Amino acid sequence: MNGTEEPGPLRVVIAEDAAIMRDGLTQTLTRRGHQVVAAVADGDSLLRAVSELQPNVAVIDVRMPPTHCDEGLQAAQAIKRDHPGVGVLVFSQYIETRSAAELFAGARGGVGYLLKDRVADVGDFIEAISQVARGGTVLDPEVVRHLLTASRRADALAALTPREREVLSLIAEGRSNTAIAETLVISPGVVEKHVAGIFAKLGLLPSDNDNRRVIAAMKYLQS
Amino acid sequence: MQRRSEPTGSLRTGPYAVTMRDAWAWLRRHPWEADVALAGAILVGSLGQATADPLIGVVSLALAAAVVARRKYPLQAFAVAATVAALQVTYGLTPAGGYLVGAWQPTVADVALAVLLYTLAAHTPPRTSVAGLGVCVALSAIAIERWGPAHSAHPLDSILAAAALLGCVSLTAWVVGESVAYRHRAAYYASLEARAAQLEAERDAQARIAAAAERARELEVRRARAVDQSAARLRRIERDLHDGAQVRLAALAMTLGEIKENVESSADLAGDGGRTQMLISAAHRNAKETLTELRDLARGIHPPVLDQGIGPALHSLAETSAVPVRLALDIKHRPSPAIEAIAYFCAAELLANVAKHSSASKAEISVTSDREGFGMEVSDDGSGQAALSPEGGLEGLLERVLTVDGQLAIDSPAGGPTRITISLPGHA
Numbered sequence: 001m002n003g004t005e006e007p008g009p010l011r012v013v014i015a016e017d018a019a020i021m022r023d024g025l026t027q028t029l030t031r032r033g034h035q036v037v038a039a040v041a042d043g044d045s046l047l048r049a050v051s052e053l054q055p056n057v058a059v060i061d062v063r064m065p066p067t068h069c070d071e072g073l074q075a076a077q078a079i080k081r082d083h084p085g086v087g088v089l090v091f092s093q094y095i096e097t098r099s100a101a102e103l104f105a106g107a108r109g110g111v112g113y114l115l116k117d118r119v120a121d122v123g124d125f126i127e128a129i130s131q132v133a134r135g136g137t138v139l140d141p142e143v144v145r146h147l148l149t150a151s152r153r154a155d156a157l158a159a160l161t162p163r164e165r166e167v168l169s170l171i172a173e174g175r176s177n178t179a180i181a182e183t184l185v186i187s188p189g190v191v192e193k194h195v196a197g198i199f200a201k202l203g204l205l206p207s208d209n210d211n212r213r214v215i216a217a218m219k220y221l222q223s
Numbered sequence: 224m225q226r227r228s229e230p231t232g233s234l235r236t237g238p239y240a241v242t243m244r245d246a247w248a249w250l251r252r253h254p255w256e257a258d259v260a261l262a263g264a265i266l267v268g269s270l271g272q273a274t275a276d277p278l279i280g281v282v283s284l285a286l287a288a289a290v291v292a293r294r295k296y297p298l299q300a301f302a303v304a305a306t307v308a309a310l311q312v313t314y315g316l317t318p319a320g321g322y323l324v325g326a327w328q329p330t331v332a333d334v335a336l337a338v339l340l341y342t343l344a345a346h347t348p349p350r351t352s353v354a355g356l357g358v359c360v361a362l363s364a365i366a367i368e369r370w371g372p373a374h375s376a377h378p379l380d381s382i383l384a385a386a387a388l389l390g391c392v393s394l395t396a397w398v399v400g401e402s403v404a405y406r407h408r409a410a411y412y413a414s415l416e417a418r419a420a421q422l423e424a425e426r427d428a429q430a431r432i433a434a435a436a437e438r439a440r441e442l443e444v445r446r447a448r449a450v451d452q453s454a455a456r457l458r459r460i461e462r463d464l465h466d467g468a469q470v471r472l473a474a475l476a477m478t479l480g481e482i483k484e485n486v487e488s489s490a491d492l493a494g495d496g497g498r499t500q501m502l503i504s505a506a507h508r509n510a511k512e513t514l515t516e517l518r519d520l521a522r523g524i525h526p527p528v529l530d531q532g533i534g535p536a537l538h539s540l541a542e543t544s545a546v547p548v549r550l551a552l553d554i555k556h557r558p559s560p561a562i563e564a565i566a567y568f569c570a571a572e573l574l575a576n577v578a579k580h581s582s583a584s585k586a587e588i589s590v591t592s593d594r595e596g597f598g599m600e601v602s603d604d605g606s607g608q609a610a611l612s613p614e615g616g617l618e619g620l621l622e623r624v625l626t627v628d629g630q631l632a633i634d635s636p637a638g639g640p641t642r643i644t645i646s647l648p649g650h651a
């Protein structure tokens with residue numbers, strides 16, 4: 001995804017209770033010229049830091065003290081409610097489709113939900129953070145895979161060509177047409193044709209807005 | 224020949240023995256009729272004397288009546304007979320005709336007195352029967368004295384003979400009665416002893432049952448504690464993995480990812496640089512794969528979504544199921560974490576079975592949970608024929624369910640549908 005526009009330095013808040021991961025993320029982001037304005041270890045500190053510092057994006061672990069359940073998710077929803085302009089990227093050891101759905105339900109954009117393992121591909125992870133900071137939408141391929149496997153719309157999905165299914169997955173992950181074209185090594189025109197084909201076959205309203213596209217795809221797969 | 228097969232057949236040596244034995248047995252079975260027969264015999268015996276003297280008839284009737292009543296009222300019957308005898312002695316009632324023993328002669332019906340003394344000895348305590356014997360001996364003495372064999376030709380012989388006869392009759396009746404009473408008492412004591420022994424055995428058995436029940440309760444409590452502890456331990460292991468190994472490995476993978484990117488952007492790809500890049504890529508790939516494996520492992524140990532309850536956990540399962548699942552959850556009361564874990568793993572295994580074997584188009588999980596317990600039914604519209612088999616998935620589920628005294632029922636006819644019902648207690 002090197003072809004996307006080069007973003008300026010981001011102001012990032014990190015909420016992660018494991019120090020090693022917190023420090024690692026801080027160093028990685030800092031090395032790439034971004035500014036980690038706060039690195040906290042629980043939900044309350046996160047909410048304070050966000051309202052005081054108004055960062056571009058908050059990177060949030062789902063499980064944090066005190067209950068180690070879904071504090072991060074709840075904090076992320078609170079942030080989207082109180083500070084819609086702040087992007088939230090929630091990352092988790094396990095992905096739960098429900099959590100993703102809850103997170104995406106109230107947001108118009110600037111949300112992401114990724115498996116924690118994705119930090120291993122540093123470039124992609126930083127790119128996801130930037131995308132969310134810019135108001136984009138990022139959904140973990142694992143969630144998309146689950147949605148596709150468990151979708152009640154198996155018949156409609158069967159009507160898609162393998163290529164169209166691939167494109168649908170990438171749409172659901174929050175990729176732009178440009179990004180999809182790069183990933184699949186095809187021309188943007190071909191991507192547009194595929195997207196139009198998919199939306200027509202599934203009976204979805206076409207949308208130029210990537211976020212709305214993701215949410216439409218997700219809702220479709222979940223329903 | 225045919226009778227030989229009967230257990231008592233060999234004892235029947237002749238028609239006479241059979242008759243006697245049968246008569247005896249009949250008498251034992253019908254004591255009332257036997258007494259009536261005896262009374263009848265006394266009356267028949269007295270017939271001659273009674274026709275000579277009506278008063279003797281009255282006496283005979285009274286004595287015969289006492290014989291009939293002897294089993295039910297041994298003391299009263301004896302008292303009546305003794306009174307009648309005393310009246311005989313007092314008023315000098317004596318049968319007409321020749322003297323049997325000197326000047327003295329009792330009536331035929333006086334035999335009843337011996338029978339009643341026997342009855343007294345057999346059925347009343349020894350003190351009473353000794354008194355009865357005393358009365359008989361006294362009456363005999365008075366009778367002998369009043370009708371005075373002393374005035375006969377050989378007074379001493381007559382007195383001795385009369386005393387010997389009457390004394391012998393009384394004493395024999397008493398001794399025979401006492402021996403019967405002794406036999407009865409001995410049998411009674413033996414039965415008491417047997418009963419006591421039986422009671423003691425019963426008490427021992429009850430004590431053993433109580434001890435076993437107590438032990439069962441104790442084991443149940445321990446089992447519940449063990450099940451809860453094991454669930455808690457699994458949860459802790461998952462959390463330790465999450466906070467420890469998984470996060471460290473993720474950090475390591477991130478660092479490797481960074482190194483990989485650095486090397487890719489800067490290194491001279493020829494020679495050693497290329498080899499280093501390859502090694503780093505391999506290490507990076509390994510780290511990522513290990514992360515995935517570790518995640519699956521931790522999730523198999525304790526799915527974190529269970530911490531939010533069995534409801535959200537089942538929703539999460541249903542969402543990832545390859546076969547569409549309808550959920551009908553009625554959870555009024557959350558069961559204990561150990562029970563939730565068992566229910567979750569059962570549901571997961573059953574849904575996996577549905578996807579793998581049933582070729583079903585849809586499945587349903589319905590749950591009712593209240594303070595009484597936890598019930599879950601997993602059904603599908605597939606081809607049926609799900610069954611327990613050693614090493615099979617269902618067998619494993621049954622094992623899990625049995626650890627908390629739960630139940631698992633399979634209803635899966637050929638051609639479907641399949642319905643698996645699991646009942647679990649609210650807590651282990």
